[in-house]
């Protein structure tokens with residue numbers, strides 16, 4: 114249960130990033146961003162994985178209480194030919210800058 | 224602490240059971256962990272000790288103990304002290320609004336329900352303003368309240384709305400009473416009860432009867448550029464805003480429109496529209512000042528130890544009816560109004 118490593122993420126992985134919660138929670142403000150690994154270069158996939166790795170140590174299970182905002186990272190991938198899914202949630206105060214950047218601006222090109 | 228959480232975190236136990244049956248070994252392990260987690264939530268452990276680390280001394284009963292700090296656009300708490308209890312206005316609108324609004328909220332809980340602050344024992348009211356840069360949020364972090372200035376494009380500063388300041392303080396009250404778990408229906412109840420005491424604080428401050436109030440949460444928080452009146456409407460959930468940038472207020476007003484989502488901890492700020500409207504209906508049917516009878520019933524329910532911290536709408540609704548009968552009588556107009564309100568929003572009370 115204390116999983117501190119990423120599952121193997123193949124080329125069919127989809128990553129969804131959003132910022133959730135807050136007293137002014139409005140679905141549009143969550144600004145979800147989807148990243149399809151199939152559209153990404155090797156370098157870009159590495160970039161995403163690096164951000165995810167940085168999230169692991171600061172991720173928490175119970176987040177968002179009393180209007181505290183949080184980032185939600187949803188991973189959809191295939192494992193042993195089965196669709197699999199994870200959610201990582203990170204309190205806004207502890208969110209790595211790289212995660213916030215990726216959510217706001219998306220991947221660097223090239 | 225588990226960094227990874229399976230999607231199952233937000234789905235009902237019957238679905239979790241299916242994952243245990245069919246999923247991969249790791250999924251099964253996680254689903255089992257989640258089930259255990261869900262099961263652990265059942266009994267209400269009672270009020271948690273508020274964990275203020277270097278909490279200032281509490282006030283005397285009937286007297287708030289306010290401390291307003293300034294984060295100076297950074298995200299560090301509590302920030303620089305700006306105005307403590309009894310000190311003069313500072314001229315900084317956010318500081319003075321927070322000071323006044325926390326005082327109004329303290330006064331409301333004390334006058335209406337004899338409650339001495341967040342924990343009932345004079346807990347000092349600590350507020351930080353100018354938190355972050357253009358920060359579009361306000362929250363309670365378990366120790367204090369925090370207010371952003373808003374981005375100026377969509378949101379104005381969050382201290383402008385008394386009911387929003389009171390909403391955040393009410394989160395502290397809920398945490399020290401029923402401690403409703405902040406996911407799914409119990410989370411939506413947590414949100415709704417904060418909205419209820421938020422707007423009641425404002426109605427009390429303005430001396431409004433139920434039929435005179437606007438029943439809006441965050442009125443005056445949106446800038447002129449936004450097509451909207453507020454963050455939420457308790458009278459007409461789903462009608463607070465309709466804007467090209469923000470979209471349309473998605474709050475449901477009836478169980479048939481209940482939103483199942485994994486976002487926002489299971490839509491806690493969305494499905495709160497349903498109990499919000501139930502409160503509005505009960506309060507307006509009963510008439511007079513909403514904090515006196517409808518508010519009292521909701522307050523009694525919040526303090527009722529039979530309310531589990533994972534209560535769903537039906538459980539909460541049933542207890543509001545029990546409380547209405549206990550205080551006003553089995554066949555009272557108040558009890559009838561409460562029963563009809565829940566029925567109107569499609570929440571079936573367990574017989």
Ligand SMILES: [Zn+2]
Pocket residue numbers: 135136179180390394414417
């Ligand atoms: Zn709230």
